[in-house]
Amino acid sequence: MIPRPTDERVILQPLPPEDTTAGGIFIPQTGRKRTHRGRVLAVGRGKVTERGVRVEPSFGVGDLVLYAEYNNEQPVTREPEGPVVLLIDDVLAVVE
Numbered sequence: 001m002i003p004r005p006t007d008e009r010v011i012l013q014p015l016p017p018e019d020t021t022a023g024g025i026f027i028p029q030t031g032r033k034r035t036h037r038g039r040v041l042a043v044g045r046g047k048v049t050e051r052g053v054r055v056e057p058s059f060g061v062g063d064l065v066l067y068a069e070y071n072n073e074q075p076v077t078r079e080p081e082g083p084v085v086l087l088i089d090d091v092l093a094v095v096e
Contacts, residue, residue: 002083003076005044010057010091011076012038012067013083036069037095041083057088064095 005011015037040063046056059065071090076083 002042005042005085007044007054008047008088009044009085010040010059010088011042011083011085012065013041014038014081015064016081036067037064038067038084039064044088047088057091059091059094065091066093066095067091 002011040059040061043057043060046054048054067086068090071086073084073086073090076085
């Protein structure tokens, strides 16, 4: 069960780090870096501006997104690779 995030939050499932390079070289687990890509599981209603206007996010459930490396992510479960909660502003791009 996925909880419903509040207004300016999004719940993402981070993608696991790549285990091979584009050229096919195996990367050992100690050398793998986090990808900062994830699949959107749930989205809040959007951010409210100072004037009281709600700005809806430009992505939706199921989209693959890139998010900021330095963010204030909070885990949803105790699993190390489990879903995380981020601010909508931390989502940088939608991967088409």
